[in-house]
Amino acid sequence: EPEVTQTPSHQVTQMGQEVILRCVPISNHLYFYWYRQILGQKVEFLVSFYNNEISEKSEIFDDQFSVERPDGSNFTLKIRSTKLEDSAMYFCASIPTGGGLGYTFGSGTRLTVV
């Protein structure tokens, strides 16, 4: 079964550094999402992306964050100048054009900011 692949599975970074989280969505999917989950809390929506642009973003997704689809396959989330409170699991998800059976989630990247 097709998978959404996220790398790395675990990233440790120093506060103030930039990180790039990578995702390879399923090839025929056109809608992409980033979510995050802080330890012990619910999953939070960050941003949705369609047709090479952001279609919706949450209040969490401020100027510190950006997304790109640099080469037509990877979908990246960049966090500039990381803060301690950015430590969380970050999930990429995608869905096909027709909606199908909903999201396919990646297994997540655990980001630890120290």
Next chain:
Amino acid sequence: AQRVTQPEKLLSVFKGAPVELKCNYSYSGSPELFWYVQYSRQRLQLLLRHISRESIKGFTADLNKGETSFHLKKPFAQEEDSAMYYCAPGIDSNYQLIWGAGTKLIIKP
């Protein structure tokens, strides 16, 4: 790793009928489990979490440690309940997270 399984990809019931969306989990320690709902390409929304033991939109879910299940139930389905439902474990700092595949619920008029 923590793992949840949603055995049904698609569930179709008539309006007014009872609904049960199955979720089974497998990992050691005390589980923390959530149900999320996604309405037609909208963002994922938290429906309920087992710790709070609350009822949202008529849905309830009880953690059954003996059966390692966290099934989502509603006694009388409504058409607006049609959506994707995901069972998911919370984050444990020692484990990687694996999401359930989701169940598409269709309520027929």
